[in-house]
Amino acid sequence: xxxxxxxxxxxxxxxxxxxxxxxxxxxxxxxxxxxxxxxxxxxxxxxxxxxxxxxxxxxxxxxxxxxxxxxxxxxxxxxxxxxxxxxxxxxxxxxxxxxxxxxxxxxxxxxxxxxxxxxxxxxxxxxxxxxxxxxxxxxxxxxxxxxxxxxxxxxxxxxxxxxxxxxxxxxxxxxxxxxxxxxxxxxxxxxxxxxxxxxxxxxxxxxxxxxxxxxxxxxxxxxxxxxxxxxxxxxxxxxxxxxxxxxxxxxxxxxxxxxxxxxxxxxxxxxxxxxxxxxxxxxxxxxxxxxxxxxxxxxxxxxxxxxxxxxxxxxxxxxxxxxxxxxxxxxxxxxxxxxxxxxxxxxxxxxxxxxxxxxxxxxxxxxxxxxxxxxxxxxxxxxxxxxxxx
Amino acid sequence: xxxxxxxxxxxxxxxxxxxxxxxxxxxxxxxxxxxxxxxxxxxxxxxxxxxxxxxxxxxxxxxxxxxxxxxxxxxxxxxxxxxxxxxxxxxxxxxxxxxxxxxxxxxxxxxxxxxxxxxxxxxxxxxxxxxxxxxxxxxxxxxxxxxxxxxxxxxxxxxxxxxxxxxxxxxxxxxxxxxxxxxxxxxxxxxxxxxxxxxxxxxxxxxxxxxxxxxxxxxxxxxxxxxxxxxxxxxxxxxxxxxxxxxxx
Ligand SMILES: Cc1cc2nc3c(=O)[nH]c(=O)nc-3n(C[C@H](O)[C@H](O)[C@H](O)COP(=O)(O)OP(=O)(O)OC[C@H]3O[C@@H](n4cnc5c(N)ncnc54)[C@H](O)[C@@H]3O)c2cc1C
Numbered sequence: 294x295x296x297x298x299x300x301x302x303x304x305x306x307x308x309x310x311x312x313x314x315x316x317x318x319x320x321x322x323x324x325x326x327x328x329x330x331x332x333x334x335x336x337x338x339x340x341x342x343x344x345x346x347x348x349x350x351x352x353x354x355x356x357x358x359x360x361x362x363x364x365x366x367x368x369x370x371x372x373x374x375x376x377x378x379x380x381x382x383x384x385x386x387x388x389x390x391x392x393x394x395x396x397x398x399x400x401x402x403x404x405x406x407x408x409x410x411x412x413x414x415x416x417x418x419x420x421x422x423x424x425x426x427x428x429x430x431x432x433x434x435x436x437x438x439x440x441x442x443x444x445x446x447x448x449x450x451x452x453x454x455x456x457x458x459x460x461x462x463x464x465x466x467x468x469x470x471x472x473x474x475x476x477x478x479x480x481x482x483x484x485x486x487x488x489x490x491x492x493x494x495x496x497x498x499x500x501x502x503x504x505x506x507x508x509x510x511x512x513x514x515x516x517x518x519x520x521x522x523x524x525x526x527x528x529x530x531x532x533x534x535x536x537x538x539x540x541x542x543x544x545x546x547x548x549x550x551x552x553x554x555x556x557x558x559x560x561x562x563x564x565x566x567x568x569x570x571x572x573x574x575x576x577x578x579x580x581x582x583x584x585x586x587x588x589x590x591x592x593x594x595x596x597x598x599x600x601x602x603x604x605x606x607x608x609x610x611x612x613x614x615x616x617x618x619x620x621x622x623x624x625x626x627x628x629x630x631x632x633x634x635x636x637x638x639x640x641x642x643x644x645x646x647x648x649x650x651x652x653x654x655x656x657x658x659x660x661x662x663x664x665x666x667x668x669x670x671x672x673x674x675x676x677x678x679x680x681x682x683x
Numbered sequence: 684x685x686x687x688x689x690x691x692x693x694x695x696x697x698x699x700x701x702x703x704x705x706x707x708x709x710x711x712x713x714x715x716x717x718x719x720x721x722x723x724x725x726x727x728x729x730x731x732x733x734x735x736x737x738x739x740x741x742x743x744x745x746x747x748x749x750x751x752x753x754x755x756x757x758x759x760x761x762x763x764x765x766x767x768x769x770x771x772x773x774x775x776x777x778x779x780x781x782x783x784x785x786x787x788x789x790x791x792x793x794x795x796x797x798x799x800x801x802x803x804x805x806x807x808x809x810x811x812x813x814x815x816x817x818x819x820x821x822x823x824x825x826x827x828x829x830x831x832x833x834x835x836x837x838x839x840x841x842x843x844x845x846x847x848x849x850x851x852x853x854x855x856x857x858x859x860x861x862x863x864x865x866x867x868x869x870x871x872x873x874x875x876x877x878x879x880x881x882x883x884x885x886x887x888x889x890x891x892x893x894x895x896x897x898x899x900x901x902x903x904x905x906x907x908x909x910x911x912x913x914x915x916x917x918x919x920x921x922x923x924x925x926x927x928x929x930x931x932x
Contacts, residue, residue, distance in 0.1 A: 299699040317874045355871025368872050
C-alpha cells in the first residue's frame with residue numbers, strides 16, 4: 294500500500310492569553326491524556342466505567358487540584374488552565390471519563406467557598422488527592438431546570454438533619470464518597486434551599502445506576518434518601534442560603550462545559566480531516582471533493598469563533614467580572630457547534646462513523662447531554678435574555 | 684553529591700519531520716519542540732537519586748538558542764533544582780557540546796553526569812562518550828539500571844548479547860537507555876514552582892570554547908517513498924520474484 298498521509302493534529306490558534314506555563318501544562322495534559330486515557334477510552338466506555346486509580350493519576354499531574362485553594366491541597370490557577378484541561382481531556386473523545394473524573398469541580402466549590410473549616414479540612418484534601426470522589430446533586434425526579442422547586446427535605450432534629458427525598462441523573466452518583474445535596478430546609482422557592490454534605494455509607498442512603506445514551510464511562514445514579522441522619526456540621530454555608538451558592542457554581546461549570554464542547558468539536562474536525570485524507574471515493578481522496586472540504590471549513594469557522602468567545606469570557610472572569618448572560622450564550626454557542634460538528638463528522642465517516650469504537654460515534658452520543666445538563670439550551674437563552682433586561 | 688543533566692531541545696517526537704526544500708536539514712520553523720526523550724529519562728533518574736538522598740542537587744544544562752530555556756524549565760518542573768543555559772545561535776555538533784559540557788563540569792564539579800544515549804534529531808550517540816574522554820572519567824553507556832554505593836556506581840548496560848553490569852568509580856558519565864525508568868509528568872504545581880527556580884545564562888565565549896562545526900553537512904533527503912504492494916498468485920511466483928525482483932534470496 295502507498296504511504297498514508299500522516300495524521301494531523303489541529304491545534305487551537307495561538308492565544309494572546311497563554312503564557313509559557315499554560316503551554317507547559319497543555320503539554321503535560323496532552324501526554325497524560327494520550328498515555329492514561331485515550332488508549333482505554335473505548336474499552337472503558339463499553340464497560341461502563343474507568344478504574345478508580347485514574348483519580349490519583351489525575352492528581353499526580355495537578356488536574357484535580359485546579360482552581361481550589363492551596364491551603365487545602367489545591368492549585369490556584371487562572372481560568373485558562375481549566376480551559377486547557379477540559380480541551381485536552383476532550384482529545385480522548387470520551388466525555389464520560391471527563392464528566393466523572395471532574396465531578397468534584399461542581400461538587401466541591403460550595404464546600405471550598407462556604408464550608409466550615411472542619412468540613413474543608415476533612416473533604417477537600419482527600420478529594421483533591423484523588424482518594425475520595427465528590428459529586429453535586431441538585432436535580433430531582435420532579436424538577437431539573439426549575440432548581441427553586443426542589444422537594445427533598447432536611448428537617449432539623451437536635452444536632453442533625455433528617456433528609457428525605459431523591460435526586461436523579463447525578464454524575465459520579467454511584468461512586469461518590471461526598472455529595473453536595475440541595476435540600477429544602479425552609480419555605481417554598483429559592484429562599485428555602487440549603488446545601489448539605491451527604492456521605493457514602495450513611496444509613497438510609499441508597500443509589501440506583503442509570504443507563505444512558507452516551508457518557509457510558511461515567512457512573513450516573515438516582516440517589517434515595519430515606520430518613521438519612523446527617524450531622525448539622527455538614528451544612529455548607531448558612532441555612533437557606535443554598536440557592537445563591539448553586540447559581541454561583543453554574544458559571545464555572547458552564548465555562549468548563551463550553552470549553553469541553555469546543556474541544557470535542559475540534560476533535561470531530563481533526564478526525565474528519567484525517568479520515569477524509571485517507572478514504573478514497575470515486576477515485577479520489579474524500580477530502581478532494583468540494584462538498585466535503587466545505588463541510589470542514591464550516592466546522593473550523595464555528596470552532597474558532599467559539600474558541601475566541603470562550604477565551605474572551607475567561608479573560609473577563611479573570612478580571613473579576615461575572616458575565617452571566619454571556620456565559621449562558623457561550624454555552625449554547627459551544628453545544629450548537631458541537632452538535633453541528635458531530636453531525637458532519639459522523640456523516641463524513643459514512644458507515645465507519647456509525648460503528649461503535651470510533652471517536653466521532655461516541656461524541657455524537659454525547660451531544661445532547663451537553664445541551665441539556667448544566668442548564669438546558671432553552672433555559673440558557675431565557676436566562677441570558679432576562680439578564681440583559683429583555 | 685551534585686548531578687549534572689544536559690537536556691537538548693529537539694523536534695517533538697510526535698511531529699512527522701519534513702525535509703527542507705533546499706536539503707539543508709529538516710524544517711523546524713513553526714514546529715513543536717520538546718525535550719529529547721532520552722534526556723527526560725536522564726532527568727527522571729537524577730531526580731530519583733535526589734529523592735533517595737543519594738544526590739543533593741540536580742543541575743540541568745541546555746546549550747543552544749534562547750528557547751532552550753524552556754527545555755530547562757521542563758527539567759526544573761520535573762524536579763531539577765537549577766539550570767544553566769549556554770546561549771548561542773551557532774549550530775552545535777557533539778564535539779562542541781562535549782567541550783562546553785566539560786567546561787561546565789569543571790566549574791560545577793558534579794559527582795555524576797547523566798545524559799541521554801542519543802538525541803532523536805540526529806541520532807549521533809556521541810556526546811556522552813566524547814565528554815567522558817575529554818574529562819578522563821569512566822563511562823557507563825546505554826544504562827537500564829544504576830545503583831550508587833559510596834564512591835562507585837554500578838551501571839547495567841543493554842548490549843547485543845543481553846545485560847552487562849560495569850562498576851565505575853565516581854565521578855562518572857552515564858547515558859540512559861529507554862528502559863531505565865518511566866519519566867514523570869511535569870505536574871501543574873511543579874510547572875508553577877519551576878518559574879521561580881534560577882537559570883544562569885552563559886555563552887561559549889565565557890566558557891572559553893569555540894563551538895564552530897567541524898563537520899560539513901552535505902545534504903538531507905527524504906527516505907524513499909514506500910512502493911505499492913503486489914499480490915502474487917502462488918508460492919512459486921513469490922519465490923521467483925524474491926529472487927529476480929527483490930533480489931533477497
Ligand atoms: C448525563 C447527565 C448527567 C447529569 N449530572 C447531573 C449532576 O451531576 N447533578 C445534577 O444536579 N444534575 C445533573 N444532571 C441533570 C441536568 O442538570 C438536568 O437534566 C437539566 O438541568 C434539565 O433538567 P430536567 O432534566 O429536569 O429537564 P426539565 O427541566 O424537565 O426540562 C425539559 C425540557 O424542557 C425545557 N424547559 C424547561 N423549562 C422551560 C421553560 N420555562 N421554557 C421553555 N423550555 C423549558 C428544557 O430546556 C428541556 O429541554 C445530569 C443530566 C444528565 C443527562
